[in-house]
Amino acid sequence: MNMHHLLDIEFEYNGQKQIITPVLLQDKHDMILVDCGYPNFMPLLEEAANRHNCSLESITKLIVTHHDMDHIGSLAALKRTYPHIEIIAHELEAPYIEGTKKLLRLEQAESTFNALSDDAKPYAEQFIRFLQSIEPAAVDRTVSSGERLPCCDGIEIIHTPGHMPGHISLYLTASKTLIAGDAVVIEEGKLAIANPQYTLDMGEAIRSVQRLLDYDMEQIICYHGGLFDGDVQQALHQLIHTYNC
Template sequence: MNLYFAANPDGSWVLVDAGVPGSAHKIREATAELFGPDSRPSAILLTHGHFDHIGAVKELAEEWDVPVYAHPMEMPYLTGQSSYPPPDPTVGGGAMAYMSFAYPKKPINIKNRLELLPSDGSVPVLEGWRWIHTPGHSPGHVSFFREEDRTLIVGDAFVTRDGESALAVMTEKREVHGPPAYFTSDWGSAHHSVEALCDLEPEIAAAGHGKPMRGQELRQQLERLVQDFWLVAVPKTGRYVHEPAVVDEFGVVSVPPPASNPVPKVLVVAGAVALAGLAWAAWGKRGGNHKGNGYNKKSRQQYTQRPYSHNRALHSVPPTIDPDHDDPNEHTNNYP
């Protein structure tokens, strides 16, 4: 996954997201190379709190003695109050999705460092930038936009490679895709978020996964993603496809029942290892990137008969919080 350094004209800078667990050393090395030894940011900004975006945040925030800014709806997952809705390993059809059952799920607690992003959309430590609420992949997901040159730090609201494929991770073929499906728990909101980002007409998009894209190719692919979102981004079946997770400012309230996964976990891991080997071999033989918008005619035709989902909670499914016995302010892991 990617993280970003954004600098102000006066030389001050911020870190946007904080990588996977164990990445603090590499971030320090990059910091020294970019800004000099012993340099530290004014703050750390989080697009959201999934494990691959906050891996080094606690260690670095303490070491640098800086605040961490996030959206209010991300607070439960950054203060130890609630876990995120569980990932869905049945969606996406790739090794990255199949292995999501093994990804870290517990919240972290950086309460003593957390600050709320201002409600007016400004970024207090970053001149010329504003934040945009882009929920769907997570409840408090945000993206950052600089109007001056139309640069967009998008997080996982959309990505610039296939987020579920281990082969795509290795080859890094650039193309616009929807948010990583296995962690997206509200597809209706995710669609609206992509629409909002497309309306910005970005010149550069720097995503959480995949290499940055720019120019007309970026905008055309982003427009196509908005147009065909329910055909190409949303899985045909899955835990959250027809019913989103229900969340509030305290965390997860209820989630739909898990979808059955026909792939045994042991076979998934073995297959992922084999796929990684094949990907390495393919990387050595590939003869350049294919042009296109990421959705060829054949792939689009197979989805043309799919119904559109209203993505609404089913009234027949009761919440997993029992108001007579459960404290509504403590939702951590209080769901299937």
């Protein structure tokens, strides 16, 4: 039996309440976690998994949609605690996850630092130090667009760049479900582009949303917003129309 579990994790970050939604995919042979939150999130992940009668120890694979801090923060700790977990990421993301290239979000923060006001610089410095503290982890397997993992009756890798160059989304064929990562988010009940001011290539991000229309989707799960309640195709068309106007 194939299942997917939404691991809604509520927490406070910079004084604001936030929720992220990693996903657990389960079949007879595998337990796959998609993204793993900020650093020190293992207890929160364990608590969320336990709500679905699952445990982190049972995870066999961990798919990383991209290398932002809220998606890979606990990756190294998970791999250290459970070395049997196979880490999977897009081939373009692997060098950043493994630490052989500087995090693109860190490059972005450093390049804009001098243009900030004096009042903003202390917060930016704190953010830069936080990004520098993200622990790298080895990627066991790289994937590319169109590749199909045999788990859970088929998981198709969709390259959805824009937010990050190697960002991927996952299409679950059997349930016609898309795990979007940060390709899209839910804001006030509508699909939107994640943090446009931090999206590295807005044109690519819109083209990635356009690419999603090629898939027969009945559900879409966003890392920020959870399960979308509505007509997915219509919502994607509306999002594209908003940015093309």
